Amino acid sequence: MILHKFKNQSDLDRAAADLIISVVRSKPNAVLGMATGGTPVGLYKEIVKTYQAGLVSFKEARTFNLDEYVGLPVTHPESYRAFMQRNLFDHIDIKAENTHVPNGNAADVDAECRRYDELMYQQGPVDLQLLGIGHNGHIGFNEPDTELSRFTYQVTLKAETREANKRFFNSIDEVPTHAVTMGMGSIMQARAILLVVKGQEKAEILDRTLNGPITTQVPASLLQTHPRVIVMTDCDVEYKSQP
Secondary structure, three states: OEEEEOOOHHHHHHHHHHHHHHHHHHOOOOEEEEOOOOOOHHHHHHHHHHHHOOOOOOOOOEEEEOEEEOOOOOOOOOOHHHHHHHHOHHHOOOOHHHEEOOOOOOOOHHHHHHHHHHHHHHHOOOOEEEEOOOOOOOEOOEOOOOOOOOOOEEEEOOHHHHHHHHHHOOOHHHOOOEEEEOOHHHHHOOOOEEEEEOOHHHHHHHHHHHHOOOEOOEHHHHHHHOOOEEEEEOOOOOOOOOO
16 A cells, blocks of 8 residues: 555645546546545546646546445436536546446346446456545445445445435435445456545544454455555555555
């Protein structure tokens, strides 16, 4: 793991955007793993700025999103498809057919999970996977549990995850109870991973991710086993790498 610490979120956003852009510049048909939530909004804005300045093109790039709510209409402003369109896809030259988000409204969710994995297998591996982290250590919607799924699957969201996401809805009752998410195996297949962590309130879980035991109770701790993880944060943490 490589840890980069920043004094403010604007510098962090710029650095994270620059890393993603560098991947696309060096490999125009790169496969990017995308994330949603509050964490990537700023870095997506920086990517859009760079595109609007004529300094990068996404015409050949392909994207796969980590997850999507189950049962939330695609037109709902808090669906992850709508989030990606609003914050990134509608503002760059990426082709619509090259942007992939799980279908949380599929008649057969299990079949949709298998379809998504097969599509990633055909087009991948992902060159750079962007991740955030939940307060309980989840990445994507891989929640703490006694075991974790290898492949894309439907997950029941923990109460604390729904509580954290209710700020995007009118009430907790509107927050979906289930989601489709890439499994840990799918995430770990990426050639490189960029973990972005914002806010000092996440310092403890980031410390456990970087330095704690590898455990399914902190799904993000499995990143310790990946050969190329770049961590960008404004948290006051240290990476106690082992010799």
